[in-house]
Amino acid sequence: MRAVIMDAPGRITVGEREDPRILKPTDAIIRITATCICGSDLWPYRGVEPVDRTPMGHEYVGVVEEVGDEVKTVRPGDFVVGSFVISCGECEICESGYPSKCVNSEFVSATIGTQAERARIPHADGTLVKTPGRPDPDLIPSLLAASDVLGTGWFAADAAQAGPGKTVVVVGDGAVGLMGVLAAKQLGAERIIAMSHHPERQRLAREFGATDIVEERGSEGAARIRELTGGLGAHSVIEAVGTEESLLQAIRSCRAGGHIGFVGVAHRGVTIPADRLFFAEVHLHGGPAPVRRYLPELIRLIWERRIEPGRVFDLTLPLEEAAAGYEAMDRRTAVKVLLTV
Amino acid sequence: MRAVIMDAPGRITVGEREDPRILKPTDAIIRITATCICGSDLWPYRGVEPVDRTPMGHEYVGVVEEVGDEVKTVRPGDFVVGSFVISCGECEICESGYPSKCVNSEFVSATIGTQAERARIPHADGTLVKTPGRPDPDLIPSLLAASDVLGTGWFAADAAQAGPGKTVVVVGDGAVGLMGVLAAKQLGAERIIAMSHHPERQRLAREFGATDIVEERGSEGAARIRELTGGLGAHSVIEAVGTEESLLQAIRSCRAGGHIGFVGVAHRGVTIPADRLFFAEVHLHGGPAPVRRYLPELIRLIWERRIEPGRVFDLTLPLEEAAAGYEAMDRRTAVKVLLTV
Structure with a gap:
């Protein structure tokens, strides 16, 4: 599949990565509909954090393609929004409202990388929330915002x-x-x-x-x-x-x-x-926002068109042009860049 | 009147200071019954904070001797406990529960000094709380603790x-x-x-x-x-x-x-x-504890003998022997020293 890779500070390429597959029965594979570039992606881009051929991206909305045997709340075909932190949804910390500090947590940016065509989402039940139906295209930016920047x-x-x-x-x-x-x-x-x-x-x-x-x-x-x-x-x-x-x-x-x-x-x-x-x-x-706690409410507000956080995206580019998106955010000529997949 | 003065780091004397008098109609003059030495008094004692012939002490219980014309809640003869921060009790910050950050606040330690026979307490209504009656002597240490260390x-x-x-x-x-x-x-x-x-x-x-x-x-x-x-x-x-x-x-x-x-x-x-x-x-x-917020409840618990915070005092000395008290706390041979006046 096609995916954004940061080869080194300031160097973005879009290349081939192996397609993800189900590794655990709690995994889901999603086809990414839209993803974006986060202000925190600029830290490695500017050389403030180490980077070496790193898959990028942790914000995402998309359609479930496949689920593991133990996944209960989402099915293939569902449109989903996920948090930028994987969370099990079942531990004491998740239950207290802090899924971003789940004892099984994993940063999507560190290991998964959603600036890509597909992604494997571990602990799908604890991380993803499905929308009431297939969203109108104009709702996609707002739903994507819920994944991190709005939730944060x-x-x-x-x-x-x-x-x-x-x-x-x-x-x-x-x-x-x-x-x-x-x-x-x-x-x-x-x-x-x-x-x-x-x-x-x-x-x-x-x-x-x-x-x-x-x-x-x-x-x-x-x-x-x-x-x-x-x-x-x-x-x-x-x-x-x-x-x-x-x-x-x-x-x-x-x-x-x-x-x-x-x-x-x-x-x-x-x-x-x-x-x-x-x-x-x-x-x-x-701290890292417990986005998953807020997702059901945020999706509802977006679905009912009571908020339109998607207006925060002022530049939309296809995934293949990700490098231009990073450059625009680095130079502050764009507030936030949406990448269509 | 007799009062504790820190002449310089590590140098405590008990000497004469002018008797306090009513300066504003919201003032009260109290005769101190008991006071104590605070861990924070050790900072200047150890030279970590500047000190130069400074009157010491900010914890106190005592009997009201005189009040200004506008004082409503305490009268001469009342036994009172006061906070280590003067507060007006009427500003928006006091009303929100943070009398220690009152817009008219004043640290007792900075200007008043209660390791002494008497003290002028500004904003008496907003700072002092009277006890239900004259306390039994064994309640004095606990009431004194409420003034700062328990409240904190x-x-x-x-x-x-x-x-x-x-x-x-x-x-x-x-x-x-x-x-x-x-x-x-x-x-x-x-x-x-x-x-x-x-x-x-x-x-x-x-x-x-x-x-x-x-x-x-x-x-x-x-x-x-x-x-x-x-x-x-x-x-x-x-x-x-x-x-x-x-x-x-x-x-x-x-x-x-x-x-x-x-x-x-x-x-x-x-x-x-x-x-x-x-x-x-x-x-x-x-931050600096909003002790005044808790005083009514703490006095009640002490009065009903449900708590005995006074046990925290493990050395009692007369005011005249204050120097020995500072030394004991500095050497950690005493947890907290009560001074009788």
Whole structure:
């Protein structure tokens, strides 16, 4: 089958990989309908993480082709959305709502690679959710977004306890930050302040529900947030970058007793000053998003056309042109790239 | 009046200070009955924080002598317990349950100093809580503990969501950690694992409700906690030290989706590795404890003799012998020292 391979930092090729096959009775093989490029794929692309002829991709929607003997909830022909983390759905951690930390978890990006024609999905029952039927083509981008970027933004908004009466600050105007705006809006937040100094992303943020834009960063950004929140800071803050600067920005933007949902992937060497966190007296919760927990609800909202997260994709390319997609995201000329298969 | 002064690191004297007087209509003057030495008083004592002829002390119980015209809830003659942070009780932050971050907050240690015969307590209505009557002498140590060390341990257990069915790990066997054990027990935790390698403190921890003791630290300590929790880590972790090692110990001891309450005062330069926190996927909440929020409940439990946190004091000295008390705590020959006035 055809598949995207990152040969080395900055070098994307589309070549041949062996077709996947059922290895365990809990596996499913799916034919990928659409996949995409994640901000986290840029880390190896930029040489920040090691890469060596690595199959890429962890976001996916598609049609089940074959299932192992023990798979109960999906059948060949079903259209499915899956999480970017494989989860068994049965362990104590899955049952507590954290499938992304399942004791049998596996990152799809590390071993499977869904920027390809097909993929083997282990623990299919615990990882995939089928849609109510075959989706209209215009729903595909939104369903694909649910696989990671929407699910991650949703988790961040949930962890930040965005809701009625709350003021929410979103640090980071990438795809996850924008989905955080959408999620905060859906969860009923009263005011949503997007921190962005990029006109195109500001426009998208407003479309998704932002009520205010703050262009300043650092101390000036924090001062602006205080101004907008009666001197107290926001009730809820979504951190969707993962650097020391953005984490501090989040801490400084949050009121005492407030909640920060942090989903920007923090890399080795990034640290949080413990005294700043201590004296800010905020709640901090984040990590790899437990997308599978939210999928049934997100699919429902998309199916009923109450949300349209697929608008976050501003460039669509065929799988064969994946290299151009990586380049566009690296240069920030595209927010997020969808690859059709 | 007589008062404890820290002249310089390691140098404690008891000398004369001017008697406090009402400065604002919301002030109260209290005659101190008992005060104590806090683990945080050891930071300047050890030269980690600057000190220069500083009045010391922020924990206190006593009798109201005089009140300003606007004070409504306490009267001369009332026996009161106060928080170690002054709070107005009326701002949005106080009302949300975070009096320790009140917009009018003031640390008692910074400006007032309760290791003395008398103290002026600003915002008396928002800071002090009167007891149901004049306490029996044997209740004094427990009421004094509520002023900070019990309130702080209680906040940690609450932030860690200790409760029925939960396994709680307590990192730190100082007075706050021991109070965290007591609080976890009161909140109904099923299993309480105290990390300590000091036999005397292990004994106290067991008295306060610890069901297990782990003597190992670092990787071995984390492995032992995993062994005791089915490989998953604890639901709740109390961090009561404030160093990088103890924060990491807490993160490594907590299961995904679990809660860490951190109350060890983190000093400048202490950092949390953001990637470790991210991939652990825990909840983290802490800071200066909002003791005032808990005082009515804690006073009730003490008054009804359902808890006896005063047992945490293992050395009682008159105010005049404060220097010996500091020395005992610095050398860890005493867990916590009560000073009678």
